[in-house]
Amino acid sequence: MMKPKIQDKNALTEIYKGISWLDAKRWNPENTHEFVNFFGNYLTNCEKILTHWICYITDRQMPFETVWDKGGYVFSEMVHEYSKGDISAKEIIDKHYYVKYINGKEHYGFKSLKNDKYSFASRYPSYDSQNILQTLEVLNHQKYRRNIVRFIVNIMERFKGEEDILKRVACGLHLLTYQLDRKKANPEETIRILNDGKEFERKLNEFKKSSTNGKKRLWCCVRDYKKGLYHEIFSEAIREIPATTAGGLINIWNKLPMSQIELPGDVWNNSPLFKDNLFANVIELNSIPKSWGMPKIIRELYNNQLKNNEEINDFYPEQFDITFDFVPRMCNKKLCNVCLFGKNGVESICIPTKDKYCPVALLSCGYIAMCVEDDCILKEGISKGICKGELR
Numbered sequence: 001m002m003k004p005k006i007q008d009k010n011a012l013t014e015i016y017k018g019i020s021w022l023d024a025k026r027w028n029p030e031n032t033h034e035f036v037n038f039f040g041n042y043l044t045n046c047e048k049i050l051t052h053w054i055c056y057i058t059d060r061q062m063p064f065e066t067v068w069d070k071g072g073y074v075f076s077e078m079v080h081e082y083s084k085g086d087i088s089a090k091e092i093i094d095k096h097y098y099v100k101y102i103n104g105k106e107h108y109g110f111k112s113l114k115n116d117k118y119s120f121a122s123r124y125p126s127y128d129s130q131n132i133l134q135t136l137e138v139l140n141h142q143k144y145r146r147n148i149v150r151f152i153v154n155i156m157e158r159f160k161g162e163e164d165i166l167k168r169v170a171c172g173l174h175l176l177t178y179q180l181d182r183k184k185a186n187p188e189e190t191i192r193i194l195n196d197g198k199e200f201e202r203k204l205n206e207f208k209k210s211s212t213n214g215k216k217r218l219w220c221c222v223r224d225y226k227k228g229l230y231h232e233i234f235s236e237a238i239r240e241i242p243a244t245t246a247g248g249l250i251n252i253w254n255k256l257p258m259s260q261i262e263l264p265g266d267v268w269n270n271s272p273l274f275k276d277n278l279f280a281n282v283i284e285l286n287s288i289p290k291s292w293g294m295p296k297i298i299r300e301l302y303n304n305q306l307k308n309n310e311e312i313n314d315f316y317p318e319q320f321d322i323t324f325d326f327v328p329r330m331c332n333k334k335l336c337n338v339c340l341f342g343k344n345g346v347e348s349i350c351i352p353t354k355d356k357y358c359p360v361a362l363l364s365c366g367y368i369a370m371c372v373e374d375d376c377i378l379k380e381g382i383s384k385g386i387c388k389g390e391l392r
Contacts, residue, residue: 005284018383023319025361025369032229036072045237051076056217058122070120089136137187149237166260171207212295216264269294269323273331277389325365336390345384
């Protein structure tokens with residue numbers, strides 16, 4: 001298999017340091033906030049996590065804000081009803097799923113039964129409804145008791161002696177929702193796989209081979225449960241589960257290596273404006289198969305050549321997801337003259353003031369973080385002049 005060829009290892013190391021620096025600002029407490037519009041303030045933490053998961057199922061090719069505002073309201077209502085255990089998953093979905101006709105065409109979506117102002121039409125509602133049905137039907141198994149956090153805890157406890165627990169959790173979550181049969185929910189087959197040790201290992205091996213391809217929403221969720229506000233919600237959700245050694249499980253979860261999480265691939269980190277210009281003189285772009293997206297490229301560089309580099313021991317592939325904020329603000333607007341990777345670096349915008357916000361993080365990604373002048377790697381010139389965007 002072809003591997004990316006590094007032309008300038010020092011420059012690549014500096015890119016990773018700059019990306020890691022921005023990612024730390026992204027998850028600064030001042031940037032973390034509740035982005036799901038829950039229908040009520042009395043949901044349990046476990047219900048919040050399941051709502052969060054379902055929102056990500058439907059988060060495709062539409063404005064992020066719409067998914068988490070309208071979708072969050074409707075799905076949290078569904079999840080709260082589901083958690084009571086009074087009616088089946090299919091009945092709940094059927095109650096909230098609507099079909100209406102506009103100019104003779106059918107339109108599908110999900111609606112609130114408590115507030116008629118809230119309805120949500122995802123990009124692929126019929127397909128999403130099957131993913132949601134699959135999820136709720138599997139979680140209805142007596143082992144999980146309609147609780148996605150109990151599902152995750154079960155995998156953690158089952159494989160607590162393994163080194164790849166996080167990968168196993170991710171594989172389990174992928175099976176939970178996306179193991180469909182010709183685009184139709186097939187919960188019985190998923191439960192069979194989960195309960196069969198050899199079959200699960202076979203699926204795990206398949207999952208690992210394709211872990212960087214087409215699993216953006218899965219990795220976003222797993223990432224969120226490890227960082228930021230949803231890490232706190234997830235930890236508290238573990239405490240809500242009876243008969244668990246919550247403290248020990250939370251400790252295990254916190255120690256699971258972030259390096260096992262893949263970069264969620266999207267249009268931003270795959271943008272030629274970012275990828276081709278930043279790596280122009282750093283790696284041989286012709287050595288990268290055209291079928292590879294950024295998740296695959298960054299994973300291969302990390303695993304095969306830089307994983308044990310002590311200079312970048314704080315870096316892991318998922319951190320490149322800051323491109324979600326960076327590329328539309330910087331690359332698309334061609335703000336190369338004030339970019340930390342540009343020829344001038346941050347010289348013209350970095351005005352160190354300890355009681356003010358860092359202008360570099362704010363301009364680059366919209367992140368709010370206090371200035372920390374001492375030992376600031378960007379002030380020292382790390383990553384300066386690596387990107388060739390302004391020269392192409």
